[in-house]
Amino acid sequence: MDHLSRSLLNTFSTQPLNRCSLERKDSSWLTSQLSNSQSEYLVLDGHSVVCINSDPVILSHKQLHSMKAIYNPILLGLKKTDNTPVFVMNIAEPEEALESFYSEKNIESLSLRAITLEIDPELAAMYSYATMLNHWHLSTRFCTRCGSGLVIKEGGSIQQCVDESCGHIEYPRINSAVIMRVTKGNKILLARQETWPEKMYSVLAGFVEVGETLEHAVEREVMEEVNVPVKNINYHSSQPWPFPNSLMLGYTAEATSDELDFEQDDIEHALWLDADELKVELTAGRISAPGELSISYRLIDDWFEAETGISLQTFKCSYSPL
Ligand SMILES: [Zn+2]
Known part of the structure; x- marks a missing residue:
């Protein structure tokens, strides 16, 4: 499988929009997108997605122009399928602004984390892009x-x-972060931070620092967090991570020592497990793996499936906090 195919398996990766980076430099082209009667408007409330009965609100061109307040929609791009222009707009008090359209319904602002696995993957990718861009405009x-x-x-x-x-x-x-699956022989390194949900273990991760390569960031983070040297660092896949504005760069690496020292950083506990041991811990509920939203799940699942022939989906996984 090539890297593009592998990344496309990660949540938020199947983007249905063309960003139209060249076309958008032309102001008359932009005006024609804004006046397109088919245009659609995703509605955010800060970092939350405005929903009606848990479904994301997408306003029509007609609805936007019947609203009392003036908004400045940001162009996300055109749908690859039919060139429909899609915008995002931020509404600070959505209940009031949208009550004329949805008076009888339940308007609420929900986190993207909470709705991602409930909505279509392409819609989730569109909201990921929209929330990152909206976050940048607000900040x-x-x-x-x-x-x-x-x-x-x-x-x-x-x-x-x-x-x-x-x-x-x-x-x-965007903030670049490396996230790495470290193995030694048939064992995987899993760790947890004190602030994570109870029993949840995942792979190591950390932000890339100024002036270093991605591979050096992998090497440095593993050393800082568990004091283990690594070799054979290889790229796995990437994932946009809109919480609030990161790009996760997934790697695999092999440890040259299995002696863990996690006293020096924010790791509460770390351990080595082979696939059978992980299966036992998951089955007993003593460990939970990250949720399917995150690339950390993919990194662990790819290894687990190769070792055992079964997917982590077999076990009830917890929520990824990263
Ligand atoms: Zn200036």
């Missing part, structure tokens, strides 16, 4: 070079400083 209000205000450009994929003598362009940023 980037001033020019980082001179402190002046910013104006939205290219439909919202960039913002530019309003001070013409500065003109600095702000781009959405």
